[in-house]
Amino acid sequence: MGLVVFTAHALHGTELSSLSLMDIAAIPANILRLIGEMLPPGQVELARIVPAILETLQMALVGTVLGVLVSLPLGILAAKSLSPNRLLYFSARGVVSFCRTVPDLVWAIFFVIIVGLGPLAGMLTLLVDTIGFAGRFFAEAFEEVDSGPREAFSAIGASGGGTFFSAILPAAAPSCINTSMYCLERAVQSSVILGLVGAGGIGMLLEEPMVWHNYPEATTVVLTIFAMLVVVEQLSGRIRYHILAN
C-alpha cells in the first residue's frame, strides 16, 4: 500500500500527472521539429573530430587497463574465500562499493577540480569507475571458482601466489576477460558524458553545438559517437572470442 502511495506521489513529482492532453498531443510534433532541425547533419572539421575520437579512446583504454590492474588485487582481497583476514575483506569491499556507488559525473567533477579540465580528469574517472565495476565482478569470479583445484594446490604445499596464478586465475579468466572487455565498452560510452563536464573526450565536442542549438553539427557528433561505439563493441567482441577460444 505504501509503495502504491509513494508511486502515485512520484508521478506527481515528475509532473507526469500534470500533463494536459494538449501537452501530450504536442510531443510528436516537437519530436518531428527537432528531427527536422537536426537533419541533414552539419559539417564538423576532421581536424576537430579525429583528435576528439582519439582522446576518447585513449582515456577509455588507459582508464580501463589501469582500473583492471588495480581491480585484480582488490578483487582478491574482496573475495571471501581468498582474503587473508576480515579487516582486509571489509576494507576492500568498502573501497569497491564506494567507487561503484558514487556516480561517474560526481567523480568527473571531483577530478576536474583536482587536476583541471581535460583528458586526465576523464581517465581518472574511468579508472575509478572500472575499479567499482571490475573489483566486484572479479571478486565474485574468484569466489565461484571450483574449490577442488584449490584444495589440490593446498595439498601440494603450493604458495598463495602459486595457487592463485596456477589454479584460481585460469579458472576465473573467462569471467575476468568478459568483465574487462565490458569495462572498456562502458568506458567509451561514459567518456561521452564526461566530456560534457569538461573531462575531455568527444563529449566536449558535443557540448558546444548543444548549448548553441546547432543541431546539425550535434547530429554529426552523435553519429560519430554511435559509429565509434559500434566499432569498439565489435572489436571487443572479437578480442574476447579470440582470447577465450584459445
Add this chain to the structure above:
Amino acid sequence: MNSGAVVTFDRAAGESLPVRVASPSRVLAESTDINITGLCKTFDGQRQVLRDIHFSIPRGQAVALIGHNGSGKSTLLRCCLRLVQPCSGAVSLLGSDITTLGARQLRGMRAKVGFVFQRHNLVARLSALTNVLHGVQARKKGPRTWFHSIAPQKDREEAMAQLHSVGLANLAERRVDGLSGGESQRVAIARALMQRPKIVMADEPVASLDPLAGDEVMGLFLHRIKDEGLTLLFVSHNLDHALRYADRIIGLRDGRVELDTPSKTENLATLRELYG
C-alpha cells in the same frame, strides 16, 4: 611389507573393539612414515567422525582404507595433511607431527606427500602438461612454476616424462577438460608424482571410473608407487582393489579402526563383514 603381529577378534561374540591391531613395536620403528595416535575429529561440535584413531604405516607399505560411506575415511585422509583440522591427537608424517607445525612448515610437509583426489581436481582450462608441471610447486616457488610457457626446460622435460610414464605423452598439449575420466586421473597421478613425494595418499582414486578404466588406472598407479618405493595410503570402496593392491587393510566403522590386517590373510567375504 606387512605390519606383522595381529590380534584376532570375534564379531559374532559381540566384541566392538578393533579386529586386528598393528604391533606397537612396528609402530615405533624408525622407518615409520605415518604414525597416527589418538586422532579425533568432530564437525560442528556434535558430529564425531573420527574417534581415537591409532595406527602406523612403515615405509614402502601400501595400505587400503575401507569402510562404509560416512565412516570417516576421507576425513582421516584429509586430517593426515591438515586439509581438515583434527580436534585432538597427533599425526606424524616422516617423523614430524603435522598438528603442531606452523603454516610454512606445514606447506613443506605437504610438499612431501602426493595426494590424488577422487575428482582429480585438475585445472580444467589448462593443458595436461601444465597440470603435471604444477606438481613442481611442491619443490620450487615463483612464477616459473606457474606457467608452462616460462617454466625451466628441465621441469618441462620432467613433467613430460611423468606424462609418458602414465601413457599420456601424446595428449600433453590437450586441455584436461577434454580428457576422459581415466585420462584425467592419470594426469592427477602424474602431477602427484611430479612432487617427488615420499608418501602418496589417494581418496578413492578410481571411484568415478568404469570398472575397466578403474582397474587400468589402479594398476598403473600401484606400479608407479612400487617402482618409486613410496608409502601409500588409499581409500577404496572396491574390496577387490584393496585385496589386490594393498599390503595391509585398515577398516573404519563409525569413525573407529575396526579392522587392521595384512591383506593376504583376508578375502572378499571376510572384508564384507565390515559392511554388515
